[in-house]
Amino acid sequence: MERIGAVFSTHPQRPPNPSLIEACTTACYECCSLCASCSDACLGEAHVADLVCCIRTCLDCSDVCLATARIVARLTRPSPMLVEAQLMACAEACRVCAEECEDRAARHEYCRVCAEACRSCEQACRALLHGASLM
Numbered sequence: 001m002e003r004i005g006a007v008f009s010t011h012p013q014r015p016p017n018p019s020l021i022e023a024c025t026t027a028c029y030e031c032c033s034l035c036a037s038c039s040d041a042c043l044g045e046a047h048v049a050d051l052v053c054c055i056r057t058c059l060d061c062s063d064v065c066l067a068t069a070r071i072v073a074r075l076t077r078p079s080p081m082l083v084e085a086q087l088m089a090c091a092e093a094c095r096v097c098a099e100e101c102e103d104r105a106a107r108h109e110y111c112r113v114c115a116e117a118c119r120s121c122e123q124a125c126r127a128l129l130h131g132a133s134l135m
Helices: 002-010 018-043 048-073 080-102 109-131
Strands: none
Touching: 002 018, 018 048, 018 080, 018 109, 048 080, 048 109, 080 109
């Protein structure tokens, strides 16, 4: 993910604080991958029916994180309202997924790891929302 920072620092539309955008984008991509892996691990469990909510929440979060990473990484003429709405949606998806995975973390280590990634991503989205103009 270090190449993202190289692109942001040399982009012709360089934002005032590219480090917040880089941190958010990186956290979103990581969370997307870990949520997908967590849902897959849940599907491998013997009592998969007990994990349906976790699977659904992880898949939703993964999709939202991927969309957010892609939208936030587009620096040329972003729609401030769209970016703000997407960041708020991602922070909420991550919060919900983290809570779901934290409930299972004692029994499933992969849920603990996923919850940590979700909390980090939620924080990165909120930091970008409150810390810098995207224009």
